[in-house]
Amino acid sequence: MSRPQVHRGEAPLIVAFPHTGTDIPAEIAFASPWLARKDADWWIDRLYDFAAGLGATTIRTGISRSVIDVNRDPSGASLYPGQATTELCPTTTFDGEPLQNPNADEIARRRTAYFDPYHAAIEAEIARLRAIHPRVVLYDAHSIRSHVPRLFEGELPQFNIGTNGGTTCAPALRQAVEAACAATPWSQVTDGRFRGGWTTRHYGRPGGGVHAIQMELACRGYIDEPASFDEAWWPTPYDEARAAPMRAALTNILQACLNFAGAPE
Numbered sequence: 001m002s003r004p005q006v007h008r009g010e011a012p013l014i015v016a017f018p019h020t021g022t023d024i025p026a027e028i029a030f031a032s033p034w035l036a037r038k039d040a041d042w043w044i045d046r047l048y049d050f051a052a053g054l055g056a057t058t059i060r061t062g063i064s065r066s067v068i069d070v071n072r073d074p075s076g077a078s079l080y081p082g083q084a085t086t087e088l089c090p091t092t093t094f095d096g097e098p099l100q101n102p103n104a105d106e107i108a109r110r111r112t113a114y115f116d117p118y119h120a121a122i123e124a125e126i127a128r129l130r131a132i133h134p135r136v137v138l139y140d141a142h143s144i145r146s147h148v149p150r151l152f153e154g155e156l157p158q159f160n161i162g163t164n165g166g167t168t169c170a171p172a173l174r175q176a177v178e179a180a181c182a183a184t185p186w187s188q189v190t191d192g193r194f195r196g197g198w199t200t201r202h203y204g205r206p207g208g209g210v211h212a213i214q215m216e217l218a219c220r221g222y223i224d225e226p227a228s229f230d231e232a233w234w235p236t237p238y239d240e241a242r243a244a245p246m247r248a249a250l251t252n253i254l255q256a257c258l259n260f261a262g263a264p265e
Helices: 033-037 104-130 171-182 198-203 240-262
Strands: 005-007 013-017 057-060 136-144 159-162 188-190 210-218
Touching: 013 104, 013 240, 057 104, 104 136, 104 198, 136 198, 136 240, 159 171, 171 188, 171 210, 171 240, 198 210, 210 240
Parallel strands: 013 057, 013 136, 136 210, 159 188
Antiparallel strands: 005 057, 159 210
């Protein structure tokens, strides 16, 4: 069993990091460890490391998404029927490169060892914060390369806000996050190619005081994207100065979440 990393805050905000992990347990063999880490949300936990200073609770798994993707439906059902995507235990990378073919018993083992503890932590922190706040925001933090032709056409907008068609949070939260994004020089879209993964869809219950929203950033906003995404060039290093403008924008976005959560109902 793998314990997620939890930093507890008292503010009505949880920031979750499902895809920043790169750990591959010794008993799981990938032909290419680099391919197994290629699609990580590189440096996102570092990009948002200011969140604890806002009083937010943060939850992160160290396990690579190629071992098991904690943001997929545990039943194995696709979140995006009819569109290319990756599975609970991905058989390919985003670009279609082969990774693995675990059997049903192995998938069940990984779910017990890695998926379930991560979501138990989310459930516990939601319950803890809901006991002291009438509203809690669960903010699911992600990133992806700006161009992934197998998943979407052209260049992805900088900010990709996911609310699963407005079902996972109140309109006021969506509007507050959209306004914070609009105050930047970068592009945005709501419920475009990325409408929110299993975390957002599963926990977002506005009527029950839990408002979930996903933010998928295009990587170009905080790191340099190379011309070739091969082992020699990816991931590019994290640089504080390079990331500073995006960190400032994200600080405003998380503050907008806090303002929503603390506003009178």
